[in-house]
Amino acid sequence: MAPWWITFIALLWELRCCFCREVTLPAGPLYRVAGFSLSLPCAVSGYEGPRTQDFEWYLYREDAGGRQIGVVSTRDAGFPYAPFQSRVQAGEVRVERDSGDKARLIIQRLRSDDQGRYECYTPSTDTRFQGNYSSSVVVKVIPDTLLITHSRILSGQPVIEGTELQLTCAASIQSDQHTHVSVTFGVRSSRGAESLGHNLREIIAIDRELRVTPGHSGTYGTRYRDGEIAVEKRKGDGGRDLYVLKMSALAPEDSGSYFCEAAQWIRDPDGKWERIAQRTMELGNLTVQPLADTLSVRSVPDGDVSLQPGAPLSLICQVSGVGAWNRSALLVQWMRRGPAGGVEVEVARVSPDGVVAWGDDVSRAGGGSMEKEADGRFSLRLFSVHPADAGLYRCAVSVYAGRKTPGPASPATITQRSDWVTVSLKTEEVRVSASINLPRRPLLKRGSTVTLFCNVSVEITGASQVEVQWLHKPEDSTKKDAALSEESAGRLLATLTYDGLTRIYSNGSDLSVDRVSAGSYRLRIFSAAEEDKGHYQCRAEVWSQDPRGGWYNTGAKAESVTVQLYLYARVADLLLLPLVIGVSSALFVGVLIIATVTCCFMNRLARQRSRIRK
Structure with a gap:
């Protein structure tokens, strides 16, 4: 273990070195491509003096025997040696400051003889000379082998919104160094505000690590996720890689000048990727016309169509201006409004997958057709029109x-709509009247069968049938003479259709409807109850037969006046209450008498037994 004083001296030395001047450059060697730029950052730290330091760059060429060549200086305009004087004066070689103690050497277009060891030197501003005042890095200049070509160029002819676009770009490099290639497809737009300088947009790219990245501007990210934009890398001839851009549905904002950009990348010794070469290939101009400017929808025939009842109706919808028919799906609908306007309803449609559906009148599925006859031509046919088919x-x-x-x-x-076509029917005049009759004899009582008659008179040429409806409005205790009206229409009880079918909507009692004779229709209520009281009305609608044998509603209808049904109480009902009261009273008196007699008899018997015992 070292003595404590040795450790103390080492710590003092390290602490002293923390305040020594130090100049740093990136680790080398650095490989850059001839004809493209070089950027060498240099930083100084641990210095004394002003915060803004000066920098001087020197080049030691490999073929110059270690001779020093001045490149550029931040403090001396006459510093550059002859090989760099003109380039410095032209700004091709310069110094750009990142801060007071950080600057970078910029050589805008590297030459092959720029290869060598570059030294960054910082003149001393310290009170004592300590630390290092320069640092150097080796720069290797490799030849430019990046090639980019295209297979075809855009013609500039306008295309319609929704058209597919496919562009191919080929890129290749021949280098002894391990480098990667990235390819980006982009567009320069000239529309609206983007023409003010922010007109460059990246559409999609394959980066240096073969990752696909959509552009950040516009809707490219969403369209990429939806599969509308894609890029592929394929193997081409001669060792070239092919990059294919596919846009399945062009939008008006896709108009502009298209380009393909290829970049060569290398990983420096510090692990950072550096772009060392880049080329851009123009692919031509593209104009996308909005569908709103090209789409045309019209109905044939146009104007007015007048038909007889039972005649066929044929309408054609012609569509143009959508581009290639196999590129875009269509939803075609036929809509109708009443002759006087009103709500627009769907008659029929052909969905994008070719399925036909009927809208407001499902029965038309057997009496009409809708089909695609050809690209851009869709027909609606009603085999036999009726008055209800008239309208717009x-x-x-x-x-x-x-x-x-x-x-x-x-x-x-x-979505675009055609002009209205007016379809009218030449119908004959139909007259119809209806009256209701409620026999009053004998008196109607609860539990009786109530019979009402509806008498209908029709004036029409040709075959006709009548559909009769029966309506009921319960008795209103506050308005006993209230009649049925449109605002307070009664409840539908039963219908006898034009083809003889009976529909009962029951009000709680047993009902039946039938046709007694020509023009006479009957409603019967069996075992009438209290809730059957009220106002009754019948309505009649006239149906006629068209030349094809089909029946249709002529629209002629009539309503009868209302009659009031009142049910009297039965005799048995009137006697029931007194009878119940009488029987109950008799039973009560009888029970009372029997109880009294029995009690007296038992008391007398008890007294006799007590005498005998004595």
Whole structure:
């Protein structure tokens, strides 16, 4: 174990050295490429004097026998030797300060004869000379072998939003050193605010470690995660690597001048990666037209269409301006509004996967068709139109630009609608009237069968049928004579359809409806109860037969006035209460008499037994 005084002296020496001047440069050797820049950072620490220190650089060429060549100085404009004077004056060789005690030597374009050992020297500002005042590093200048080519260049012709783009860039290097290559695809935009200088955007890159990284600006990150942007590395001819950019659906913001940038990287002895060479290849200009400027949707025929009931209706939706038909999915819908306007409802649709669905009228699935006849041509056909089909029609087209199979929740890129087509029917005049009859004899009592008649009169040419509905509104104790109205419509009891089907919606009693004779319809309520009292009304709708044999609602309807049903109490019901009271009273008196007699008899018998014992 060393004596304590030796340890103490060593500590004093180390403490003294902590306050010694020290100049540092990166560890070498450093390999840089001819024609590209060199940046050598130099730092000084442990100094005395002003915070702003001066720096001087020297070069010791390998072929100069160790002769010192002055490169550049921060304090002496005449410091550079002849090989560097013109380059320093032109600014190609210069010093850039990071701080007062940190500066870097910049050689903008390296030459092969710039290879050698570079020394960074800091003139002393200390009161005593101690520490090191310079440091050096070896710089090797290797030839430039980075090559970058392209397979084709953009023509500059406009393309439609949703078009696919594929660009290929080839890069290669031939170096004895272990270097890596990174490739970046980017675009210079000239749209809007980006033209003010912030117009360079990186789209996607394969970095020096073969990692794919999307650009940080715009929506490139989201589009990369959604699979709309990708880059691949492939093996090409002659030892070159091919880098392929794929954009499945171009957007208007993708317009601009495209380029491919290749960079050569090397790992320095300190472990840091340094870009030592870089080249950019212009790939041409691209203009993406928004679908809003190119999409066209129109209905054929346009204007007015007038038909007879039962005639077929054929409408065509023509779509253009979506680019390649196999690139974008379409959702095509036929919409309808009433002749007087109102709510717009869906008649039918063809989904992006080709499935046809019927909207507001599911029965049309058997009486019509909707299909894609050709690219951009979609037809809607109703085999037999009825008055309910009259109204305003138009087609709505939603385009999913660049997506062949969009998800159910995927938003459409754009939706455009055609002009309205007015479809009217030349219907004949139909007259209909309805009246209701409630026989009053004999008196209607609870438990009786109530019969109501609805008499309908129709004036129409051709075959017709009537559909009858029966409605009931319970008795209102405050308004006993209240009639049915649109605001206070009664509850639907039963319907006798035009084709003879009976639908009972029961109010708690047994019901039946039937057709007694031509124009006469009957409603019967069996065992009428108290809740059956109230107001009754019948409604009639006329159905006609079209030339194809189908039945349709003409829209002609009539309502009867209302009748009031009142149920009287039965005789048995009137006698029931007195009878119950009488029987109950008789039973009570009888029981009371029997109890009294029995009690008296038992008391008398008890007295007789007590006399005998005595």
